[in-house]
Amino acid sequence: xxxxxxxxxxxxxxxxxxxxxxxxxxxxxxxxxxxxxxxxxxxxxxxxxxxxxxxxxxxxxxxxxxxxxxxxxxxxxxxxxxxxxxxxxxxxxxxxxxxxxxxxxxxxxxxxxxxxxxxxxxxxxxxxxxxxxxxxxxxxxxxxxxxxxxxxxxxxxxxxxxxxxxxxxxxxxxxxxxxxxxxxxxxxxxxxxxxxxxxxxxxxxxxxxxxxxxxxxxxxxxxxxxxxxxxxxxxxxxxxxxxxxxxxxxxxxxxxxxxxxxxxxxxxxxxxxxxxxxxxxxxxxxxxxxxxxxxxxxxxxxxxxxxxxxxxxxxxxxxxxxxxxxxxxxxxxxxxxxx
Numbered sequence: 661x662x663x664x665x666x667x668x669x670x671x672x673x674x675x676x677x678x679x680x681x682x683x684x685x686x687x688x689x690x691x692x693x694x695x696x697x698x699x700x701x702x703x704x705x706x707x708x709x710x711x712x713x714x715x716x717x718x719x720x721x722x723x724x725x726x727x728x729x730x731x732x733x734x735x736x737x738x739x740x741x742x743x744x745x746x747x748x749x750x751x752x753x754x755x756x757x758x759x760x761x762x763x764x765x766x767x768x769x770x771x772x773x774x775x776x777x778x779x780x781x782x783x784x785x786x787x788x789x790x791x792x793x794x795x796x797x798x799x800x801x802x803x804x805x806x807x808x809x810x811x812x813x814x815x816x817x818x819x820x821x822x823x824x825x826x827x828x829x830x831x832x833x834x835x836x837x838x839x840x841x842x843x844x845x846x847x848x849x850x851x852x853x854x855x856x857x858x859x860x861x862x863x864x865x866x867x868x869x870x871x872x873x874x875x876x877x878x879x880x881x882x883x884x885x886x887x888x889x890x891x892x893x894x895x896x897x898x899x900x901x902x903x904x905x906x907x908x909x910x911x912x913x914x915x916x917x918x919x920x921x922x923x924x925x926x927x928x929x930x931x932x933x934x935x936x937x938x939x940x941x942x943x944x945x946x947x948x949x950x951x952x953x954x955x956x957x958x959x960x961x962x963x964x965x966x967x968x969x970x971x972x973x974x975x976x977x978x979x980x981x982x983x984x985x986x987x988x989x990x991x992x993x994x995x996x997x998x999x
Contacts, residue, residue, distance in 0.1 A: 661749075661770060661785075661808065666694045670747040670768065672702045672759035673711070674725060676853070677910070677929035678953070679797075680707040680714075681936055683753055685817045686801045687716035689810050690751065700747070702762075709910040710933075713821045725758070739765030752779070753804060755789055772807060797952050821936035823918060827911030834912070838901050842919060845876040846997065849925040850892065851885040856947045856974045856982055857926045861888065865895035866990035867924065871997070872898050875921070879903045880913065880930060922997050926985070927953050935960075942996040946985025947974045961996040963988045 669690060673680050680703060690699060700719040701711040704726070711720045721742075723729055729738050735758065743766045750766070752759030752773030760779035763771040773779050776789040785807040791800055798819070802812035835842065848868060850859035871877045877898070879889045883906030893903050908916055913930065917923060917939040924942045925931045927950075934941050934955070941955045945964040949971040954962045964970075965987030967980045 663694050666697045666748045668747045669697045669699050670750045673753040674704050675754055677707055677710055678932045680710045681932040682797045683801050684714055684819050685798045687714055689805055689815050691716045693810055715820055715822045735762055738762055742766035794951055819936040821914055823914045824911055828915045831912045831915045841876055844921055846871050847878050847880055847920045847923045849880045849930045851881045851888055852926040852928045854974045859926055859944055860986055861892055863990045864892045867993050868896035868898050870994050881905050944988050947972045963992055
């Protein structure tokens with residue numbers, strides 16, 4: 661494939677917040693390999709704002725696969741939207757078949773993706789879905805570019821994010837409303853995407869109670885986690901105003917993390933946002949593997965009491981009573997933050 665002939669690249673990434681952030685090194689490598697090309701990312705609605713903060717992405721398109729674009733008709737309609745845009749190359753980042761089919765139906769001449777779920781029948785360039793050893797997810801993502809001759813083993817795998825000024829400005833208004841200082845505060849994100857990732861409420865409350873007597877601390881999470889976060893605040897006697905459940909947009913959250921002294925978090929999206937904006941992190945892991953998903957900053961700390969069944973990725977019956985995450989004590993977290 662002649663790099664000079666590739667002028668427009670479409671990257672399809674229909675995964676979660678963390679996946680889109682961790683794809684940043686892949687976007688960087690694509691830009692370096694095709695320096696004359698513009699790069700468009702197709703995401704689900706939830707991650708569109710994250711993709712827009714990727715410094716290597718020129719444009720973001722939205723594929724609402726769970727609502728207006730769902731089903732076979734939605735795939736066809738999405739492909740018809742893409743067809744007249746004149747993409748020369750499509751990179752499908754996910755193992756799912758959908759991205760490869762959309763690219764094929766959109767008549768994109770060069771289609772790169774994984775061979776999982778029979779997607780290879782719709783691709784012109786195929787990467788193996790078999791991972792090359794246990795390594796960080798940023799490096800796993802880069803493997804999709806191997807058919808292009810990209811050296812994924814020596815690529816820059818650091819994360820970065822361009823937080824828009826509009827997000828900083830809107831955050832300033834919320835700082836005033838909620839009495840949030842401009843720096844020197846701690847953030848706790850104790851709820852993950854499924855229950856086994858969650859920090860026990862008592863542990864979270866102990867951490868909050870300890871630090872709230874020393875410096876401002878805020879609880880973050882989505883609207884769906886409001887009740888749990890408010891219970892932690894109640895147990896820790898933290899003002900309800902310090903519970904930011906669904907109160908910030910994703911760009912505002914990035915701006916909020918930029919100025920924090922430290923984030924304490926389980927394995928979830930804000931962990932990766934913090935990495936991209938340079939926020940020091942204490943990450944508490946349980947059923948997932950920190951080698952794959954953990955922070956990598958020089959001052960970051962990973963706390964993980966692995967059991968013989970770790971990582972289970974939250975699947976199956978838990979015979980160890982969730983000891984992999986419940987084994988991390990509030991005292992350990994407090995000491996890690998102190999370091």
